[in-house]
Amino acid sequence: xxxxxxxxxxxxxxxxxxxxxxxxxxxxxxxxxxxxxxxxxxxxxxxxxxxxxxxxxxxxxxxxxxxxxxxxxxxxxxxxxxxxxxxxxxxxxxxxxxxxxxxxxxxxxxxxxxxxxxxxxxxxxxxxxxxxxxxxxxxxxxxxxxxxxxxxxxxxxxxxxxxxxxxxxxxxxxxxxxxxxxxxxxxxxxxxxxxxxxxxxxxxxxxxxxxxxxxxxxxxxxxxxxxxxxxxxxxxxxxxxxxxxxxxxxxxxxxxxxx
Amino acid sequence: xxxxxxxxxxxxxxxxxxxxxxxxxxxxxxxxxxxxxxxxxxxxxxxxxxxxxxxxxxxxxxxxxxxxxxxxxxxxxxxxxxxxxxxxxxxxxxxxxxxxxxxxxxxxxxxxxxxxxxxxxxxxxxxxxxxxxxxxxxxxxxxxxxxxxxxxxxxxxxxxxxxxxxxxxxxxxxxxxxxxxxxxxxxxxxxxxxxxxxxxxxxxxxxxxxxxxxxxxxxxxxxxxxxxxxxxxxxxxxxxxxxxxxxxxxxxxxxxxxx
Numbered sequence: 003x004x005x006x007x008x009x010x011x012x013x014x015x016x017x018x019x020x021x022x023x024x025x026x027x028x029x030x031x032x033x034x035x036x037x038x039x040x041x042x043x044x045x046x047x048x049x050x051x052x053x054x055x056x057x058x059x060x061x062x063x064x065x066x067x068x069x070x071x072x073x074x075x076x077x078x079x080x081x082x083x084x085x086x087x088x089x090x091x092x093x094x095x096x097x098x099x100x101x102x103x104x105x106x107x108x109x110x111x112x113x114x115x116x117x118x119x120x121x122x123x124x125x126x127x128x129x130x131x132x133x134x135x136x137x138x139x140x141x142x143x144x145x146x147x148x149x150x151x152x153x154x155x156x157x158x159x160x161x162x163x164x165x166x167x168x169x170x171x172x173x174x175x176x177x178x179x180x181x182x183x184x185x186x187x188x189x190x191x192x193x194x195x196x197x198x199x200x201x202x203x204x205x206x207x208x209x210x211x212x213x214x215x216x217x218x219x220x221x222x223x224x225x226x227x228x229x230x231x232x233x234x235x236x237x238x239x240x241x242x243x244x245x246x247x248x249x250x251x252x253x254x255x256x257x258x259x260x261x
Numbered sequence: 262x263x264x265x266x267x268x269x270x271x272x273x274x275x276x277x278x279x280x281x282x283x284x285x286x287x288x289x290x291x292x293x294x295x296x297x298x299x300x301x302x303x304x305x306x307x308x309x310x311x312x313x314x315x316x317x318x319x320x321x322x323x324x325x326x327x328x329x330x331x332x333x334x335x336x337x338x339x340x341x342x343x344x345x346x347x348x349x350x351x352x353x354x355x356x357x358x359x360x361x362x363x364x365x366x367x368x369x370x371x372x373x374x375x376x377x378x379x380x381x382x383x384x385x386x387x388x389x390x391x392x393x394x395x396x397x398x399x400x401x402x403x404x405x406x407x408x409x410x411x412x413x414x415x416x417x418x419x420x421x422x423x424x425x426x427x428x429x430x431x432x433x434x435x436x437x438x439x440x441x442x443x444x445x446x447x448x449x450x451x452x453x454x455x456x457x458x459x460x461x462x463x464x465x466x467x468x469x470x471x472x473x474x475x476x477x478x479x480x481x482x483x484x485x486x487x488x489x490x491x492x493x494x495x496x497x498x499x500x501x502x503x504x505x506x507x508x509x510x511x512x513x514x515x516x517x518x519x520x
Contacts (some may be wrong), residue, residue, distance in 0.1 A: 044303040047310070048321045052331065062307045064412075072311065072409065150331065153323075179520065182441065187520045260519075261438065261446045 006030065007074065007250040011082035017099065020084045022139045022208075022246035024131075028122045031184060031258045032248040033060050033073070033113040034225030035083060037101075037241040040065045043110040045153030049231070050114070052150040056159045056227035058115040058183045060251065060258070066107040073251040079111050085244035087229070092236030101241055109241075114225040115184035116248050117162055119255055120177065124164075127177045132165050132211040139246035140164070141205035142224050146198030147189075149231065157231030160206070161189060161197065161221040165213040174220055183258040190221040197221065207245035265289065266333065266509040270341035276358065279343045281398045281467075281505035283390075287381045290443060290517045291507040292319050292332070292372040293484030294342060296360075296500040299324045302369040304412030308490070309373070311409040315418045315486035317374040317442045319510065319517070325366040332510040338370050344503035346488070351495030360500055368500075373484040374443035375507050376421055378514055379436065383423075386436045391424050391470040398505040399423070400464035401485050405457030406448075408490065416490030419465070420448060420456065420480040424472040433479055442517040449480040456480065466504040 004010045004019070007030045013019035023032060038046055043065070050057035061073045068079045086098040098104075118140075121131045133140045140162045147159045166174045171191060179187040190197055202219060203210045207226055213219055226245045243249060263269045263278070266289045272278035282291060297305055302324070309316035320332045327338045345357040357363075377399075380390045392399045399421045406418045425433045430450060438446040449456055461478060462469045466485055472478055485504045502508060 040303075044306070047303070047306050051306070051310075051318050051321055059310050062310055062411075152321075182519060189520075260441060261448075 032116040048152035055223040085247035119184035139208035142207040157234035165217040291375040307411035314482035344506035378443035398467035401466040416493035424476040
């Protein structure tokens, strides 16, 4: 499997890889993508600042520039992800393999940390990552916790879920707390009903995974939150990654860890 | 001395307090202030995102609104700090006790975390805070480390310095690392010359403090950085707090600590 960010970019660009990215290029930080017209960019960046758990910003690109010069020099955000989603007025109007023909000089791209990044650290610490073991996408859920609004943007927080054996839950907290730039420590442990999640077997995005006896569902804030926000706030135009189909940055995990 | 943020706001508003704020309202998070016209606000917020150690953003206010509704409801940023500085084209053109007459509907205020916030935790942990013991302002230095630029803004990182007994330096790291929103762990320990600081006795802002035998100078990123950036980048108009004369938010230390 692909060992580096650059190999994944190329595989996406050539149309060879069109699947989720969990487990790819281990040790490289993964990112959610949000692309908005410049007129909406300041409001969106304020939304991210007010909600750093679901929306920790790794890079804000120059308007019109598709190359993440700070976190992934040489990459092209229009072609180097496996799958994109296009929203118009809050409606998902299509999935794309690339977005070259949609690019405009007034578009601003945001890269937001993804919890896939700390999965290598979880595995190294002896913790299971069920969706990698199952070879499927991580389950993601819309919650009843609202983001702090900013300007035109408001909406619910989305979480990802990983089942963790009860005696390893403290370890899952300490291992991931070192990575605030990719969602950091969990936001909720156990009790999915308190987050407004009625059925763990029916995620809003991604695939269901089994929660075994003796395991607790652990919830991390998720960078799909901007897509839930888009559905509620209805910006005219927005492009994102497809949930689970992330952008791989050239940053190493340790470079996005806290000091 | 003042015990709450609200008491400090009132004392500033009434002209009773015009001195640095270290040690005031212990337990309340303190903040640096930057005010810029909306046209410069997106570039500045991107600068902060790219340089989270010197510029951890606590709140970005709505354009034209002087009340920090999220972090200090009821306060007025035009009157509730002890001292302000006004910059035009990168030049310091004056110090003010209040800025009501300078306020405009297109101004955007940024509150940036201040390391005074974790000084209570340092004291509680048995660490000395020399400038509080001396009753003076914290020493601050321009360094040779450049911020990652964004749009029109570039400039050097500024640091604050606290002398710490060598055996307590590890404790100083772990205690402050819990507070990334107010600069977090130090950026540099010992060796001031490697930061381009020729003489600790001559700070660029604030007052010198003695470094005793057996003590090491420990440097934290400082929210005066935007003022060093303004001097270099020369925005048409910018208002800040006077270094050391901070805004006290209504947030408790624990509310700005990491999970």
